[in-house]
Amino acid sequence: MLSARYREIGLGPLSQVCTGQRRALRRQTGHTLLELMIAFALGLMLILAAVTLYRGQRELFEQIVQRARRMDAGLTALHLMSVHLRLAGFAGPGDAPPGVAILGCSLGRPRNLLDSSPKTTVCEPNAASGSDGIEVRYRADEVNTWASAEGCATDCLGQAIVTDDASQAGAAALAVNRFFVRASPSTRAVELYGEGSGRFNVAQPMVEGIERLRIRYWLAGASRLVEASAVPPAAWPQVAAVELCVLVRGTQRSLATSYIDCDGRRVTASDGLPRDAFTTWVALRNRGLAW
Numbered sequence: 001m002l003s004a005r006y007r008e009i010g011l012g013p014l015s016q017v018c019t020g021q022r023r024a025l026r027r028q029t030g031h032t033l034l035e036l037m038i039a040f041a042l043g044l045m046l047i048l049a050a051v052t053l054y055r056g057q058r059e060l061f062e063q064i065v066q067r068a069r070r071m072d073a074g075l076t077a078l079h080l081m082s083v084h085l086r087l088a089g090f091a092g093p094g095d096a097p098p099g100v101a102i103l104g105c106s107l108g109r110p111r112n113l114l115d116s117s118p119k120t121t122v123c124e125p126n127a128a129s130g131s132d133g134i135e136v137r138y139r140a141d142e143v144n145t146w147a148s149a150e151g152c153a154t155d156c157l158g159q160a161i162v163t164d165d166a167s168q169a170g171a172a173a174l175a176v177n178r179f180f181v182r183a184s185p186s187t188r189a190v191e192l193y194g195e196g197s198g199r200f201n202v203a204q205p206m207v208e209g210i211e212r213l214r215i216r217y218w219l220a221g222a223s224r225l226v227e228a229s230a231v232p233p234a235a236w237p238q239v240a241a242v243e244l245c246v247l248v249r250g251t252q253r254s255l256a257t258s259y260i261d262c263d264g265r266r267v268t269a270s271d272g273l274p275r276d277a278f279t280t281w282v283a284l285r286n287r288g289l290a291w
Contacts (some may be wrong), residue, residue, distance in 0.1 A: 012272065020032065069209070069250075072206065084136045090286045098174055102236060103121055103236060104215055104217060109124050112201055129181055132227070137175065140175035206260065212246070215244060218242070238287075246278050257275075
């Protein structure tokens with residue numbers, strides 16, 4: 001009677017109802033697991049994409065920062081040397097001429113031969129560095145240089161220069177500034193070094209990361225730039241302009257290791273460190289005035 005009643009109202013036996021419910025539950029459980037797996041896979045893909053994007057943005061940011069540091073180092077080095085080159089050969093009214101305003105060294109650095117006298121400058125070869133050196137001379141006072149606490153003129157390192165006549169405070173002193181590149185004895189990092197007449201033969205680092213200094217000279221009436229080795233000793237007063245080029249080396253490895261060097265050639269670095277070359281030209285304003 002009960003079964004017939006179930007059939008009359010369109011329902012099966014109670015066992016059939018329970019069985020159908022269990023099947024529905026099984027079907028729902030299976031779909032939920034599949035959806036969970038899909039959601040998990042999509043989540044992993046999103047996380048992977050976010051991590052990849054973050055790493056890419058971070059590497060790009062680091063490259064931009066490193067590039068900015070190399071540019072800052074290169075432009076700073078050029079500026080520091082250009083300031084003194086523009087003063088090369090300067091002598092005020094009544095001052096003794098400074099002598100030969102500039103002296104260049106190919107693959108070497110200028111140094112004093114025996115003592116601290118600025119009149120005995122020679123070129124010390126250093127072909128391993130691949131860099132040139134230069135010496136700049138001019139009459140310095142408290143106007144064209146930063147004055148020291150005692151009111152004396154200073155050299156490229158800010159050291160007070162003793163005047164020819166020590167009794168005359170503020171008198172024009174002979175500034176002899178030298179620039180070259182070498183590796184730091186302590187850190188082995190390549191740096192631009194400066195040496196001034198405030199303390200001869202005691203060089204100090206000025207700009208970090210300068211791997212090479214390339215200097216070429218334009219003589220009056222010449223048709224091209226030449227290296228220091230091609231300038232005869234008697235022709236240094238004929239130098240009308242100087243080309244400065246610094247090669248700056250980065251500190252972090254990069255995929256972009258191809259660069260244009262100071263000679264205009266494309267070079268690929270073998271150590272994986274990025275490099276940039278920066279060049280400027282400086283006209284010698286005092287050429288022929290007091291040489």
